[in-house]
Amino acid sequence: xxxxxxxxxxxxxxxxxxxxxxxxxxxxxxxxxxxxxxxxxxxxxxxxxxxxxxxxxxxxxxxxxxxxxxxxxxxxxxxxxxxxxxxxxxxxxxxxxxxxxxxxxxxxxxxxxxxxxxxxxxxxxxxxxxxxxxxxxxxxxxxxxxxxxxxxxxxxxxxxxxxxxxxxxxxxxxxxxxxxxxxxxxxxxxxxxxxxxxxxxxxxxxxxxxxxxxxxxxxxxxxxxxxxxxxxxxxxxxxxxxxxxxxxxxxxxxxxxxxxxxxxxxxxxxxxxxxxxxxxxxxxxxxxxxxxxxxxxxxxxxxxxxxxxxxxxxxxxxxxxxxxxxxxxxxxxxxxxxxxxxxxxxxxxxxxxxxxxxxxxxxxxxxxxxxxxxxxxxxxxxxxxxxxxxxxxxxxxxxxxxxxxxxxxxxxxxxxxxxxxxxxxxxxxxxxxxxxxxxxxxxxxxxxxxxxxxxxxxx
Amino acid sequence: xxxxxxxxxxxxxxxxxxxxxxxxxxxxxxxxxxxxxxxxxxxxxxxxxxxxxxxxxxxxxxxxxxxxxxxxxxxxxxxxxxxxxxxxxx
Numbered sequence: 001x002x003x004x005x006x007x008x009x010x011x012x013x014x015x016x017x018x019x020x021x022x023x024x025x026x027x028x029x030x031x032x033x034x035x036x037x038x039x040x041x042x043x044x045x046x047x048x049x050x051x052x053x054x055x056x057x058x059x060x061x062x063x064x065x066x067x068x069x070x071x072x073x074x075x076x077x078x079x080x081x082x083x084x085x086x087x088x089x090x091x092x093x094x095x096x097x098x099x100x101x102x103x104x105x106x107x108x109x110x111x112x113x114x115x116x117x118x119x120x121x122x123x124x125x126x127x128x129x130x131x132x133x134x135x136x137x138x139x140x141x142x143x144x145x146x147x148x149x150x151x152x153x154x155x156x157x158x159x160x161x162x163x164x165x166x167x168x169x170x171x172x173x174x175x176x177x178x179x180x181x182x183x184x185x186x187x188x189x190x191x192x193x194x195x196x197x198x199x200x201x202x203x204x205x206x207x208x209x210x211x212x213x214x215x216x217x218x219x220x221x222x223x224x225x226x227x228x229x230x231x232x233x234x235x236x237x238x239x240x241x242x243x244x245x246x247x248x249x250x251x252x253x254x255x256x257x258x259x260x261x262x263x264x265x266x267x268x269x270x271x272x273x274x275x276x277x278x279x280x281x282x283x284x285x286x287x288x289x290x291x292x293x294x295x296x297x298x299x300x301x302x303x304x305x306x307x308x309x310x311x312x313x314x315x316x317x318x319x320x321x322x323x324x325x326x327x328x329x330x331x332x333x334x335x336x337x338x339x340x341x342x343x344x345x346x347x348x349x350x351x352x353x354x355x356x357x358x359x360x361x362x363x364x365x366x367x368x369x370x371x372x373x374x375x376x377x378x379x380x381x382x383x384x385x386x387x388x389x390x391x392x393x394x395x396x397x398x399x400x401x402x403x404x405x406x407x408x409x410x411x412x413x414x415x416x417x418x419x420x421x422x423x424x425x426x427x428x429x430x431x432x433x434x435x436x437x438x439x440x441x442x443x444x445x446x447x448x449x450x451x452x453x454x455x456x457x458x459x
Numbered sequence: 460x461x462x463x464x465x466x467x468x469x470x471x472x473x474x475x476x477x478x479x480x481x482x483x484x485x486x487x488x489x490x491x492x493x494x495x496x497x498x499x500x501x502x503x504x505x506x507x508x509x510x511x512x513x514x515x516x517x518x519x520x521x522x523x524x525x526x527x528x529x530x531x532x533x534x535x536x537x538x539x540x541x542x543x544x545x546x547x548x549x
Contacts, residue, residue, distance in 0.1 A: 034518055034537065041517055047487030050467050101530075118519045130500045130512030131460035137516030137536075145492045146466035172465045232510065233460035233499055252460055263519065376514065376522055379506035414521035419514070450521060452531050 003027045004328040007095055007106055009087045009266060010114030012040020013310045014302025014317030016071050018112045021321035023078045025331045030080040030106055032087050032097060038072030040116055041136065042310045044144045045069065057143055059168070060204050064310070089446035090270045093297070098451045110297045110324045113267055114317055117260040117303035120282075120422050122182075122365045123382070124156075125372045126228030127256065135257035139165045142172055150253025154178040154237045156225050157257040159358040160205060165255055166217070167208040176217045177251040180239055182258070182361040184222030194353025197346075218249070224364055228254055258360050260307045261422060265444035267305070270298045276437035279352050280307055281360045282422075283441040289344060291320030292327070299323055312347045315340055365423040366430035374427065375420040377413020382427050384408050389431035399432065400440040401425055414450050417442035460512060462495045475544045490535035490546055491516065491523050501525055501535055502549045525549065 006022055008015050011033035022029045037045050043065040046057055054062035075081070082099060089096035090113075095106045119134040126132070131150055133141070135157060138149045152175045155166040166179045195202045213219060222242035229236045229248075236250045267285040268274070272293045274283045284306040291299045301320040302313035319340045325331045368374060370383030388398040388407040398404035401411065401424060410424050411417025417424070421442045429436045470485040477497055484493035491513050494501050500510035501523050513523035516536045523535040528545040530538070535546075 036539075047467050047470065047485075049470065049487075051469075052466055056466075118515060118517065128504070128508065128511060130510055133513065134515050134520075137514065140516045141462065141492070142465065145488065146464060146468065147462040147492055147496070148465050149462060150460060151463045174463070174465065233512070373508065376504075376511075376520065379504055379508045414524070415519060419520050449518070450524075450532070 003330050004109035004324075005030070005107060006110045006112065006324055007032065007108040008112045008114060009033075009095070010040070010116060010302065010304070011035065011038035011072065011083075012042065012114060012116050012302060012313065013068060014304075014313035014320075015040070015112070015114035016068055016075070017314045017317035018114060018301060018321040019075050019079055020071055021318050022324065023075055025325050027330065028079050030082065030108070031075070032082045032085045032095075032106075034084065034086050036083045037069075038075075039065065039068050040310075041140065043068045044140060046144055047146065050146070052146075061310075086449060086451065087266060088448050088451055090266050096446070101452070108297070110299065110328060111270075112291070112299045112301060112317070112320050112324060113270070113304060114300075114302040114313070115263045115266055115304035117307055118263055118418060119257040120259045120261045120360060121256065121419055122157075122258050122361060123368050123372050123374050123420075123423055124225045124228055124256070125369060126230065126234065128373055128376055129228055129230050129234045130232065131230070131234035131252055132228055132254045132256060135161045135165045135255045138253075138255035139168065142168060148172065148174040148253070149255065150251065151175060152177045152251045153253045153255060154180070154249060154251040155255045156180045156237065156239070157255075158183045158361065159257065159259040160354070161257055161260075163205065163208045163212065167211050170212060170215055170217065176212065176215075178218050178220065178237065178239070178249050179212055180220045180223045180225060182222070182224060182364060183358050184242060187359070188357045191353050191357035194349060195357060197353065198350045224361075259355075259358060260303060262304045262306060263418070264304050265416070265448040267293070267298070267300055268444035269446055269448070271295050272298060272300070274441060277306065278437075279355050281355075281362065281436070282307065289319075289341065290323040291316060292323050308347060308351055312344070312351070315343050315347075319344060360422070362426050362436070365426035368423060368427060374424055375410045375413060375417075377415050377420075378409045380408050380410045380420075385410055385424060385427050386431045389428055397432070398428065400438070401428060401442050402440065404428055405442060411442040416445060416448070460495070460499050462492060464496065473540055473542045475540060475542070475546060477546050478548055479545075484540055486540070488540040490525060490527070490533070490538045490540055490544075493540045494525070494535060494546065494548070498548075500548070
């Protein structure tokens with residue numbers, strides 16, 4: 001059949017379930033992902049011929065990972081599957097892509113953007129030293145490559161990924177030198193009632209903590225990282241416990257992360273408006289519960305549209321695909337759509353409880369010492385950012401993050417502020433004495449990631 | 460720092476070059492794994508604040524860029540190791 005040309009960007013849980021619904025309805029969508037196979041980061045595949053079982057790799061989520069991978073294998077041939085492809089810009093009806101040294105513009109009638117998430121960071125003195133990685137990096141290294149980021153690893157931050165990654169390292173045979181959760185136990189206890197709404201996940205979380213404690217791992221809840229020390233690589237972390245006592249713990253690697261933020265650059269370039277979500281403490285693109293955005297033909301699903309986790313992403317991906325099918329007049333299934341809507345409606349309050357249980361430590365971010373690098377790309381320090389806020393030249397001080405970017409180059413580097421954006425906003429808001437939402441967000445620019453300028457254009 | 464191999468270690472060994480010197484890693488490795496099982500960093504900051512060894516391992520932070528003959532500048536964390544590939548650190 002000839003139907004609308006639908007492009008799905010992303011092959012994680014949301015993108016995979018979106019493509020599945022579209023293919024079942026008889027469409028042949030264009031399906032794009034930078035990775036060589038589907039699964040996204042959460043269900044990222046190991047090296048070919050791995051000797052590890054799904055249970056080894058994905059723990060309690062093994063069945064979900066297997067289902068996701070099987071869906072991919074089924075769907076590749078039923079759509080225009082383009083692995084190893086970067087979608088680096090979106091214009092009305094057109095997606096600019098880069099694959100194997102060649103550029104190609106892909107025309108579309110409707111696009112579902114399932115671009116996922118990345119880690120949210122608080123800069124710590126010494127965090128640019130070799131050996132300091134994100135928690136996600138630590139997890140991907142182990143899952144996809146069978147390597148640990150070091151032989152004695154400190155895990156520092158907050159959120160489910162902190163405890164999960166530490167437990168995975170322990171199980172894989174690495175030494176876990178420390179788990180430091182910046183969230184005090186009492187904060188988590190207060191949020192526990194909300195977490196009971198999803199008792200299975202809550203029980204899995206408690207089991208992880210219990211496993212680490214039983215193994216004798218040093219655990220500091222309500223502590224703060226002070227500095228990562230070393231000359232050519234990290235050799236120790238200095239931390240303070242909740243009573244303010246400082247200790248120095250030797251290690252040769254650090255996994256660092258404080259929750260997730262949406263990878264939403266393409267939604268931004270498509271013209272989707274953003275709003276500040278106070279619970280998530282992230283800027284998120286506007287969409288309705290079906291994934292429709294105010295921009296005609298652009299739909300969003302998964303963590304890229306606001307952090308919800310992998311199970312929510314599967315539902316949202318399928319729901320966005322149904323929105324596309326309905327809006328294009330291709331198909332509808334009232335019962336299935338109602339089922340998805342009911343399941344999706346249950347999620348936000350569980351998510352809110354999780355955000356309250358593991359809040360981004362905004363005060364810690366706002367207090368990053370002056371000499372500490374905030375922007376890894378351009379080596380811009382917190383002090384330079386504060387000076388920009390205080391600047392009193394003809395244009396006035398930097399009253400929002402894009403002005404601060406012009407003054408200091410913060411966020412102007414190769415990652416476009418993906419890493420430094422949240423802490424830079426906290427530092428700026430603190431220096432200006434204003435609300436975090438008032439300093440705005442760094443705008444996306446094409447290309448959303450560096451690409452060779454001399455690449456060949458296809459055809 | 461050095462990455463530590465904990466699983467899937469009996470893969471075929473692949474030869475490549477790192478800054479012109481011969482090196483070895485395993486089939487299925489990304490360039491980031493290949494480099495950091497042989498050396499302690501992948502690049503130097505352009506601003507003189509020291510060396511870097513990647514950070515996010517998922518293609519977003521751009522802190523593991525290396526040069527590869529024939530490919531130009533690539534993200535080491537998402538570029539597969541192939542036999543004989545010539546990798547240069549910056």
